Amino acid sequence: MPSADPGPHxxxxxxxxTRFVLIETSHPGNVGSTARAMKVMGFRDLVLxxxxxxxxxxxxxxxxxxxxxxxxxxxxxxxDRIEDALDGCTFVCATAMTPRDFGPPTREPRSLxxxxxxxxxxPHRVAFLFGSERYGMSNEDVYRAHAVLSIPTxxxxxxxxxxxxVQLVAYDWxxxxxxxxxxxxxADPQVADAQAVQGLLRHLESSLVHLGYLDPASPKKLMPRxxxxxxxxxxxxxxxxxxxxxxxxxxxxxxxxxxxxxxxGDE
Numbered sequence: 001m002p003s004a005d006p007g008p009h010x011x012x013x014x015x016x017x018t019r020f021v022l023i024e025t026s027h028p029g030n031v032g033s034t035a036r037a038m039k040v041m042g043f044r045d046l047v048l049x050x051x052x053x054x055x056x057x058x059x060x061x062x063x064x065x066x067x068x069x070x071x072x073x074x075x076x077x078x079x080d081r082i083e084d085a086l087d088g089c090t091f092v093c094a095t096a097m098t099p100r101d102f103g104p105p106t107r108e109p110r111s112l113x114x115x116x117x118x119x120x121x122x123p124h125r126v127a128f129l130f131g132s133e134r135y136g137m138s139n140e141d142v143y144r145a146h147a148v149l150s151i152p153t154x155x156x157x158x159x160x161x162x163x164x165x166v167q168l169v170a171y172d173w174x175x176x177x178x179x180x181x182x183x184x185x186x187a188d189p190q191v192a193d194a195q196a197v198q199g200l201l202r203h204l205e206s207s208l209v210h211l212g213y214l215d216p217a218s219p220k221k222l223m224p225r226x227x228x229x230x231x232x233x234x235x236x237x238x239x240x241x242x243x244x245x246x247x248x249x250x251x252x253x254x255x256x257x258x259x260x261x262x263x264x265g266d267e
């Protein structure tokens with residue numbers, strides 16, 4: 001029997017150790033882009049505190065910018081109080097560009113995250129707070145946090161779009177949690193065998209003589225060098241076909257040259 005739809009106000013599963021909280025967000029596009037940034041990094045718990053538009057989660061621009069992360073929007077919650085957004089969280093990180101004379105310590109994300117990740121002596125359920133695009137975070141909201149995150153930026157211009165800041169924080173936090181494996185490109189199973197490469201070399205040699213580039217009386221080391229090049233490149237069967245097609249085109253479109261030019265062949 002299939003499980004029931006969790007509905008638009010259901011919290012994210014407890015296995016997700018992270019919550020992203022947007023405070024008084026102004027632009028629907030940033031909400032959608034935040035959902036996309038979260039999903040790319042494997043996070044699902046999004047809470048909005050007093051957004052500018054009550055229907056922001058269903059607005060056309062929000063859904064368009066989410067680009068495949070509609071499930072994050074469907075699960076997201078809207079609350080009136082920041083206290084409700086932080087329910088169940090044991091460590092709160094504010095994000096603020098402007099340093100405060102008073103309040104929690106300011107930390108660079110990666111060094112702090114290394115201390116917060118599961119596997120450390122005191123793992124936490126972490127909340128990341130992001131303020132309004134128009135005026136950032138209030139002092140009162142910053143004071144609720146255990147730490148303030150400061151993303152290192154160029155000293156002459158440190159302004160980040162809200163969704164960009166979410167993406168950077170989400171990436172660094174995911175890396176601290178162990179990251180995702182990089183899917184390496186598998187070796188091409190259709191790599192050409194030695195016989196095919198030798199056939200290609202014979203064909204190219206004939207075409208280069210026809211073109212006047214290779215002097216058969218003084219070939220020097222051109223063909224062995226091409227042989228080594230193809231071996232290093234691990235040319236595929238399809239690439240051999242392409243190169244032989246080029247060789248055939250040379251032979252068809254240019255008359256044979258009786259006297260090779262001075263550059264014919266390689267040292």
